[in-house]
Amino acid sequence: MNVYDLPDKKGHFGPYGGIFVAETLISALDTLREQYEFYWNDETFKDEFSHELSHFVGRPSPIYHAKRWSEHLGGAQILLKREDLNHTGAHKVNNTIGQALLARRMGKNRVIAETGAGQHGVATATVAARYGMKCVVYMGAEDVKRQAPNVYRMKLLGAEVVPVESGSRTLKDALNEAMRDWVTHVEDTFYIIGTVAGPHPYPMMVRDFQTIIGIEAKKQMQADFGRQPDVLMACVGGGSNAIGLFYPYINDNNVRMIGVEAAGKGLDTNQHAATLTKGKPGVLHGNRTYLIQDEHGQIIETHSISAGLDYPGVGPEHAWLKDIHRAEYVGVTDEEALGAFHALCHFEGIIPALESSHALAYAAKFAPTLNKDKLILINLSGRGDKDMATVSQMSGITL
Amino acid sequence: MNRITQTFAALQEKHKKALIPFITAGDPDPEITVDLMHCLVSAGSDIIELGVPFSDPMADGPTIQRSSERALKHHIGLSDVLDMVRNFRTKDTQTPVVLMGYANPIEAMGYQRFAVQAKTAGVDGILTVDYPPEECEEWVQCLEQQEIDAIFLLSPTSSVSRITQVAKLAKGYIYYVSLKGVTGAMHLDLNNIEAMLEKLRATITIPIGVGFGIRDSATAGDVAQLADAVVIGSRIIEEIEGSPQSELLNNIRGLIAGMRKAIDEKCSQR
Numbered sequence: 001m002n003v004y005d006l007p008d009k010k011g012h013f014g015p016y017g018g019i020f021v022a023e024t025l026i027s028a029l030d031t032l033r034e035q036y037e038f039y040w041n042d043e044t045f046k047d048e049f050s051h052e053l054s055h056f057v058g059r060p061s062p063i064y065h066a067k068r069w070s071e072h073l074g075g076a077q078i079l080l081k082r083e084d085l086n087h088t089g090a091h092k093v094n095n096t097i098g099q100a101l102l103a104r105r106m107g108k109n110r111v112i113a114e115t116g117a118g119q120h121g122v123a124t125a126t127v128a129a130r131y132g133m134k135c136v137v138y139m140g141a142e143d144v145k146r147q148a149p150n151v152y153r154m155k156l157l158g159a160e161v162v163p164v165e166s167g168s169r170t171l172k173d174a175l176n177e178a179m180r181d182w183v184t185h186v187e188d189t190f191y192i193i194g195t196v197a198g199p200h201p202y203p204m205m206v207r208d209f210q211t212i213i214g215i216e217a218k219k220q221m222q223a224d225f226g227r228q229p230d231v232l233m234a235c236v237g238g239g240s241n242a243i244g245l246f247y248p249y250i251n252d253n254n255v256r257m258i259g260v261e262a263a264g265k266g267l268d269t270n271q272h273a274a275t276l277t278k279g280k281p282g283v284l285h286g287n288r289t290y291l292i293q294d295e296h297g298q299i300i301e302t303h304s305i306s307a308g309l310d311y312p313g314v315g316p317e318h319a320w321l322k323d324i325h326r327a328e329y330v331g332v333t334d335e336e337a338l339g340a341f342h343a344l345c346h347f348e349g350i351i352p353a354l355e356s357s358h359a360l361a362y363a364a365k366f367a368p369t370l371n372k373d374k375l376i377l378i379n380l381s382g383r384g385d386k387d388m389a390t391v392s393q394m395s396g397i398t399l
Numbered sequence: 400m401n402r403i404t405q406t407f408a409a410l411q412e413k414h415k416k417a418l419i420p421f422i423t424a425g426d427p428d429p430e431i432t433v434d435l436m437h438c439l440v441s442a443g444s445d446i447i448e449l450g451v452p453f454s455d456p457m458a459d460g461p462t463i464q465r466s467s468e469r470a471l472k473h474h475i476g477l478s479d480v481l482d483m484v485r486n487f488r489t490k491d492t493q494t495p496v497v498l499m500g501y502a503n504p505i506e507a508m509g510y511q512r513f514a515v516q517a518k519t520a521g522v523d524g525i526l527t528v529d530y531p532p533e534e535c536e537e538w539v540q541c542l543e544q545q546e547i548d549a550i551f552l553l554s555p556t557s558s559v560s561r562i563t564q565v566a567k568l569a570k571g572y573i574y575y576v577s578l579k580g581v582t583g584a585m586h587l588d589l590n591n592i593e594a595m596l597e598k599l600r601a602t603i604t605i606p607i608g609v610g611f612g613i614r615d616s617a618t619a620g621d622v623a624q625l626a627d628a629v630v631i632g633s634r635i636i637e638e639i640e641g642s643p644q645s646e647l648l649n650n651i652r653g654l655i656a657g658m659r660k661a662i663d664e665k666c667s668q669r
């Protein structure tokens with residue numbers, strides 16, 4: 001394989017990505033792309049970004065060898081990249097800091113965001129407070145109900161949370177609504193998208209801000225283990241934590257990359273969010289990518305125990321990595337994810353996010369098929385405190 | 400000459416401006432759409448924009464979102480919309496029909512297949528909100544082969560280089576979005592529209608329609624003095640929403656006739 005340098009100038013990853021938006025947003029996206037390209041190569045910007053990541057987020061996040069769990073599984077060694085230890089409890093903040101710093105330089109004083117589980121909303125509200133910006137977060141009315149603690153967190157941080165009543169009243173509808181807000185307030189507003197989707201330059205920009213995960217991992221693996229991992233694993237909803245880990249390894253062909261999607265109640269049911277496994281290419285939210293849709297091209301509601309994976313699209317770069325077979329994508333059910341959630345609590349004293357538990361669950365199946373000297377590096381993208389209500393409810397306990 | 404070009408040429412000869420209403424196919428129910436189209440024509444419409452319902456209408460405000468949701472409750476897909484156009488054409492072979500919608504239903508059917516079927520059904524133009532010029536080369540070619548006009552949007556934020564780029568591809572007419580924001584928004588600034596239309600006409604030779612934010616006859620008349628066509632969307636959908644089934648056609652006829660009258664009066668005063 002040739003050295004990978006996507007996207008192209010127009011934001012394409014093979015046939016995926018691009019800019020599929022209404023005319024009103026075109027000039028805003030042009031400006032964003034120019035400004036991003038300038039500042040991403042600007043030393044002062046990079047220094048400030050890196051300073052914020054170390055002093056505000058607490059980076060670098062360590063790589064932790066889950067010895068007891070590895071021993072129990074009886075195969076490859078499981079290593080965890082501890083994004084759960086970041087400020088705000090997930091990898092999302094890496095990206096919101098990057099975009100907020102850019103917004104500031106572009107003179108935008110109002111930031112908006114969409115959120116599903118509320119993690120990206122919290123991360124956006126956090127940086128908006130940190131930099132003194134006005135913040136509006138769009139959240140599906142269903143999710144507002146399901147994720148009350150995160151709604152309150154965002155409000156504590158000074159954000160306005162707008163429940164979205166249209167469509168299926170979940171993440172995709174929140175994204176639609178945030179786009180509508182952006183079209184209307186394009187002059188003073190910066191739209192902080194939370195994942196590697198949306199129109200160009202978002203998939204590239206969000207990826208770049210998240211690659212700190214993989215860049216650190218490469219150094220840490222060399223320093224702590226004297227070599228790179230054999231397999232990388234990460235959960236994939238939109239795919240930002242996965243691409244953050246994968247991207248610096250893309251040209252290292254001996255490192256396998258496995259993205260784990262939410263198979264919900266099973267891939268053979270219609271209640272899952274396994275976009276790459278079960279979807280078809282199409283156009284939504286500004287980019288061409290795999291989508292969960294019906295035969296008429298209408299987007300179908302998805303299901304996952306984890307709100308962060310409950311999305312009918314996926315980042316266009318993952319679509320391309322799947323097609324060129326550079327990365328593999330598999331599905332893990334709600335039940336399997338829940339099993340891995342409990343296993344990590346039990347064996348390692350770490351409460352993982354339900355999203356990350358999907359990657360853990362696949363590792364639990366995969367590790368025993370490998371020798372004990374093999375290394376699997378999993379992106380533990382977030383911590384599970386936010387999931388207490390969901391998990392306790394599954395066990396029949398009301399908190 | 401196709402129906403859209405013919406329509407504009409005929410209007411120009413009479414010093415008249417085009418009135419272009421938008422309705423969503425299947426709203427409030429699929430049985431009434433074709434009757435509604437005929438009603439729009441008899442009340443004085445020149446071209447009909449027929450919306451293809453989509454689950455995620457990102458560029459539309461709450462009114463058109465709701466109309467899309469009502470249509471989707473009846474599972475109206477792209478092929479149903481084409482059936483409606485075919486049905487409309489059995490009685491009306493003159494009035495141009497422009498489909499307006501989002502990319503994904505077209506992607507699902509396939510460019511080529513859709514373009515051929517649209518032509519057969521009697522569609523004259525297609526406006527796909529989220530196919531900007533840089534992403535639609537192949538699609539525009541398919542439409543050209545079928546002699547269907549590719550209608551494009553321009554907005555207050557469009558740069559001069561952008562206008563030039565769109566001018567090269569656009570056929571039929573340009574739909575100028577008179578406001579930043581989504582469909583159904585308020586507050587038009589006529590001075591801004593006038594200045595922008597002047598800028599557009601430096602490059603664009605086909606007719607220019609103005610839409611977004613035209614909510615009453617007076618505004619329709621004012622806009623008609625500046626533009627070649629006036630597009631009315633959300634206001635009609637609100638009328639559909641607010642009308643009992645038995646009154647629906649009458650109410651729409653009244654609304655459109657009022658707009659027609661205002662447009663003709665304002666433009667004959669010139």
